[in-house]
Amino acid sequence: MRIAIFGLTISSAWGNGHAPLWRGLGKALVDLGHELVFFERDLPRFASTRDWTALPADFANSKLVLYPDWSTIERRACRELASCDVAIVSSYCFDAQAATDAIMDAHHPLAVFYDLDTPITVDMLRSGKRVPYIPWRGLGEFDLVLSYTGGAALEALRSDLCAHRVRALYGHVDPDTYQPMAPVARYRTALSWLGAYSADRQAMLEELFVTAARQRPDQKFLIAGAHYPEHFPWSSNIGFIESLPPQEQAAFLCSSRLTLNITREPMARLGWCPSGRLFKAAACATAVLSDEWCGLDDFYTPGEQILVARDAEDTLAALDLSDAQLRAIGRTARERTLDEHTSLHRARQLIHYLEEIRSPSRSWTAPAALRAHISGDGPALN
Missing domain, CATH: 3.40.50.2000 (Glycogen Phosphorylase B;)
Known part of the structure; x- marks a missing residue:
């Protein structure tokens, strides 16, 4: 499969938990024969500590797209989506709403939202705060919603954001990077x-x-x-x-x-x-x-x-x-x-989830109360 990812960062592993997860998962997906294109907003806080300016050689046939703002990348994103089998938007993606709109307009790729911060998302929603990376229509349009945490978090994504197919995709580790070594x-x-x-x-x-x-x-x-x-x-x-x-x-x-x-x-x-x-x-x-x-x-x-x-x-x-x-x-x-x-275990799990999906429907419309809440204009939902 060819997979497009719109995420917070894969280029800088300093001070955030997203990059190591994307690096491990991405490498494992490529090892399984899939191709990736990762879209990342070129934010100053990551640029100053960036240790990847492109995907390394072991990410065969995959690429990193760093862009200054959505307007400069929109046409390319649409072209990439036209040839992708799967498109993933993650929590804290700076352009999550625009990316979601582009994915839904493309029709072809399976639409996936991956919340790497589900408890924080739920806590913000129930406190009446705006969650900028959650699309204003909620998560009901996505064919699959993944959560970094399981248990009650999965039900919260269903009840609070109308996600209809929710699965846990937990954290993981690349054992090639983290392994026993002599103390320093x-x-x-x-x-x-x-x-x-x-x-x-x-x-x-x-x-x-x-x-x-x-x-x-x-x-x-x-x-x-x-x-x-x-x-x-x-x-x-x-x-x-x-x-x-x-x-x-x-x-x-x-x-x-x-x-x-x-x-x-x-x-x-x-x-x-x-x-x-x-x-x-x-x-x-x-x-x-x-x-x-x-x-x-x-x-x-x-x-x-x-x-x-x-x-x-x-x-x-x-x-x-x-x-x-x-x-x-x-x-x-x-x-x-x-x-x-390991990251390979999670990559295989993700592919299994994607293969489960049949004939996705994107004709869902969020209730007015949910739209108002997600945009920050409504009260907290229970």
Whole structure:
């Protein structure tokens, strides 16, 4: 198949979770014999950290289209869509509405919306906020709606946005990029956290990480991520790396005796929300200590393949495990990851979903209340 993707970014893996997912999924789709064309708005915040200016050689017969604004790319997009079998629009795509209109006008390709941020989408909708990447007609016109999270998030896409065929397409990892390697001295630590600052997980980070660090002053703790405020409650044994290059993430994780996974509150509330961070660490065979959320045991077995923490005492108990115990947990997590959670697994799943679709109909019209809400002119929907 030939697949067009309108996404946030694939060109810059700094400070966002979208690019690693598209890179892994795209590479796997190409390995399965498909071709891609990825449309990305050339935004300054990604241009300044761009590590891809074109798709690499292993993306055979595929291409990256960087464009300054929709008007300059509209005709080309329409030409590409005329020869595509599938067209995907993702959450946070800067031109999601225009891309959706072009896909629907093209008629030929299967229309897919992939929400990589479903809990955030649902939270914004139910708070009465405008969601700029959601088409004003909702999601009912799409032949398939994919969600990065499962569980209640899938029903929310049906009830709040009238999606009629919804499937989970979870995160994943490219095992060629994330794999065990020798520790690097500058990253050696008892417990690490790899993630940008986010207010809606700060309380859990303070409980599971900061409080534990203060109770273990003789051990080193390390945070890597951007946007941490001056008032963050640092302590003398917490190191900080503001700019960790994407290509250094595997070394960072492999140098951690134990690494932390914390989920943003809207995601944890809906459950079935494995982060890319979780799969990366597991692929590196690093033992993971995660916060608790519904569905976690569908991905890794607590106590055997992952450790679960509810408070600082659980963190301290995990740190007290022997090196051999932590290595065993990391090793079994890697085995589970290679068996179930690689980018190739997700690519095959996506192709299966597409093959399920029959005779899609695009004659659906959103109710007036939904149109008003999505455009920001209406009240929150229940």
